[in-house]
Amino acid sequence: MMLSAVMEDYLKAIYVLHAEADGNVKTSDIATQLDVKPPTVTSMLKKLAEKNLVNHEPYQGVELTPTGESVALEVIRHHRLLEAYLTEELGYDWSEVHDEADRLEHHVSETFIDRLATRLDEPRVDPHGDPIPSADLDPVEDPSGTALIDFSVDETVIIQRVRNQDPEILRYLEAHGIKPGTRVTIKEVTPIGMISIQPHSYETIVSLPTSVARSIWANQTGEASTSVP
Amino acid sequence: MMLSAVMEDYLKAIYVLHAEADGNVKTSDIATQLDVKPPTVTSMLKKLAEKNLVNHEPYQGVELTPTGESVALEVIRHHRLLEAYLTEELGYDWSEVHDEADRLEHHVSETFIDRLATRLDEPRVDPHGDPIPSADLDPVEDPSGTALIDFSVDETVIIQRVRNQDPEILRYLEAHGIKPGTRVTIKEVTPIGMISIQPHSYETIVSLPTSVARSIWANQTGEASTSVP
DNA sequence: TGAGTAAATTAGAAACGCCTAATTCTTATA
DNA sequence: TATAAGAATTAGGCGTTTCTAATTTACTCA
Ligand SMILES: [Mn+2]
Ligand SMILES: [Mn+2]
Ligand SMILES: [Mn+2]
Ligand SMILES: [Mn+2]
Numbered sequence: 001m002m003l004s005a006v007m008e009d010y011l012k013a014i015y016v017l018h019a020e021a022d023g024n025v026k027t028s029d030i031a032t033q034l035d036v037k038p039p040t041v042t043s044m045l046k047k048l049a050e051k052n053l054v055n056h057e058p059y060q061g062v063e064l065t066p067t068g069e070s071v072a073l074e075v076i077r078h079h080r081l082l083e084a085y086l087t088e089e090l091g092y093d094w095s096e097v098h099d100e101a102d103r104l105e106h107h108v109s110e111t112f113i114d115r116l117a118t119r120l121d122e123p124r125v126d127p128h129g130d131p132i133p134s135a136d137l138d139p140v141e142d143p144s145g146t147a148l149i150d151f152s153v154d155e156t157v158i159i160q161r162v163r164n165q166d167p168e169i170l171r172y173l174e175a176h177g178i179k180p181g182t183r184v185t186i187k188e189v190t191p192i193g194m195i196s197i198q199p200h201s202y203e204t205i206v207s208l209p210t211s212v213a214r215s216i217w218a219n220q221t222g223e224a225s226t227s228v229p
Numbered sequence: 230m231m232l233s234a235v236m237e238d239y240l241k242a243i244y245v246l247h248a249e250a251d252g253n254v255k256t257s258d259i260a261t262q263l264d265v266k267p268p269t270v271t272s273m274l275k276k277l278a279e280k281n282l283v284n285h286e287p288y289q290g291v292e293l294t295p296t297g298e299s300v301a302l303e304v305i306r307h308h309r310l311l312e313a314y315l316t317e318e319l320g321y322d323w324s325e326v327h328d329e330a331d332r333l334e335h336h337v338s339e340t341f342i343d344r345l346a347t348r349l350d351e352p353r354v355d356p357h358g359d360p361i362p363s364a365d366l367d368p369v370e371d372p373s374g375t376a377l378i379d380f381s382v383d384e385t386v387i388i389q390r391v392r393n394q395d396p397e398i399l400r401y402l403e404a405h406g407i408k409p410g411t412r413v414t415i416k417e418v419t420p421i422g423m424i425s426i427q428p429h430s431y432e433t434i435v436s437l438p439t440s441v442a443r444s445i446w447a448n449q450t451g452e453a454s455t456s457v458p
Numbered sequence: 459t460g461a462g463t464a465a466a467t468t469a470g471a472a473a474c475g476c477c478t479a480a481t482t483c484t485t486a487t488a
Numbered sequence: 489t490a491t492a493a494g495a496a497t498t499a500g501g502c503g504t505t506t507c508t509a510a511t512t513t514a515c516t517c518a
Contacts (some may be wrong), residue, residue: 004504004505006504006505014258026465026466027465027466027467027468028465036505036506036507037506037508038465038466038467039466039467039468039469039506039507039508039509040506040507041466041507042467042468043467043468043505044505047504052491057468058466058467059465059512059513059514060514062517074243080488086341089318089348090344090345090348091344092340092344096340099338100340100341103336104333104336104337106330106336107332107333107335108333109328109329111321111329112315112319112329115319115321119253119318119319121515179250193262216315220249229482233475234473235474235475241486255493255495255496256495256496256497257496265476265477266476266477266478267495267496268476268477268478268496268497268498268499269475269476269477270496271496271497271498272475272476272497273475274496278475287483287496287497288482288483288484288495288496288497289484428502460510460517461515461516461517461518462515462516462517462518463514463515464495464513464514464515464516465512465513465514465515466503466511466512466513466514467510467512467513468509468510468511468512468518469508469509469510470507470508470509470510471506471507471508472505472506472507473504473505473506473507474503474504474505474506474512475501475502475503475504476501476502476503476504477500477501477502478499478500478501479498479499479501480497480498480499480500480512481496481497481498481499481515482495482496482497482498483494483495483496483497484493484494484495484496485492485493485495486491486492486494487489487490487491487492487493487503488489488491488494488508
């Protein structure tokens with residue numbers, strides 16, 4: 001199947017939106033995600049439906065077909081392997097990798113990706129803790145995680161995943177000892193939308209707005225505990 | 230300057246055609262190089278002239294402006310650094326790198342290229358022996374080389390550059406001990422369009438059609454002897 | 459249950475990069 | 489130097505991806 005980079009981005013967006021807010025994905029959600037206007041989405045959905053990559057019930061939302069999901073998983077595999085490669089081999093910071101991977105994901109060959117995966121020793125997660133789909137694109141589900149904000153004071157947990165692509169926020173978090181694999185203790189949860197934590201690799205206590213704390217997932221082991229179907 | 234991948238390919242094609250057959254570049258040459266029809270070239274030349282990237286005298290051919298030449302050199306730098314990287318770090322064969330680099334050259338950032346160059350220790354040539362423009366895009370000229378076919382019988386020379394992108398031919402040459410850096414002795418030049426050479430790293434004599442021998446450049450040192458303006 | 463509103467779709471247009479067919483220009487040669 | 493061949497350009501059109509403006513549909517709540 002010969003798809004344009006733009007079509008691949010639509011399929012990836014639909015996959016991501018479906019995973020994080022289940023039920024059918026709405027036209028306006030896709031428009032927001034891809035920074036285009038809703039009529040643009042409608043016309044693209046028609047083309048994708050034509051190619052049997054999505055099922056589109058007008059006015060009722062859209063879902064990926066099995067084929068569409070495979071394409072999305074492949075693009076996500078490219079994206080996350082590229083991110084892992086950029087940090088591990090080219091000295092990129094985890095705040096810099098997203099935009100580069102978002103372009104390259106559409107232009108690297110299967111050969112390139114296979115050799116990258118081999119060279120990196122088949123990594124299972126990217127620098128943000130996001131799981132990397134396997135080469136056979138198994139229907140692996142995203143790991144279930146608990147947001148930092150849902151732990152109690154005095155609990156000690158290991159950061160597992162940071163679901164945020166804002167470079168400034170990522171740089172701030174890293175500078176304060178917060179990234180996948182680091183251990184932190186919850187110190188205080190305020191009623192005014194702030195959470196204070198003690199990263200073990202960092203001297204002082206760090207305060208985060210709940211909006212940010214909601215995007216940081218953690219658990220007791222640091223492992224990605226997959227919710228197998 | 231925000232240029233499309235297609236525009237970059239036109240500028241690169243004009244640069245390459247100008248270098249290998251001097252004088253103004255013709256519409257039909259570009260059409261052949263990029264595998265499009267002449268009217269497509271004409272309409273693109275208008276757009277490039279509009280952006281001051283080329284000077285186009287209708288019916289008289291086209292030339293790059295200084296700006297256009299800079300863009301072309303940048304794309305060529307991307308292409309050749311990517312080729313070097315693919316062979317040196319990802320285990321690609323020199324017959325496989327061209328197509329991959331031809332796509333990626335338009336989608337990698339300056340940051341990516343800078344880090345690649347640093348990691349490879351600022352290589353000066355790519356796997357085919359083609360010179361890599363420096364980061365400041367100096368007006369470096371292509372090295373002057375002597376085609377294998379222009380040496381005399383019994384001369385021993387070092388292969389410097391192989392100006393051929395056909396994967397089958399490249400695989401054949403490598404399998405028979407012919408690639409940049411290898412030493413060969415000219416054994417026979419036949420009147421029927423064949424040249425026989427003895428690669429020093431290979432047991433038996435290899436015969437090549439003159440069309441292929443013309444694309445293989447060699448000299449006594451193996452160095453790229455630049456013809457400085 | 460019947461507005462009224464918010465979301466989605468349709469209509470129409472533009473920029474891009476490509477094509478074929480028709481026309482115009484250049485140049486070589488008779 | 490006139491003409492004919494060949495090269496290049498113009499004319500007109502198509503598919504892609506985007507937009508704004510107009511219209512249609514679905515859903516909420518009075
Ligand atoms: Mn993308
Ligand atoms: Mn990521
Ligand atoms: Mn290219
Ligand atoms: Mn090369």
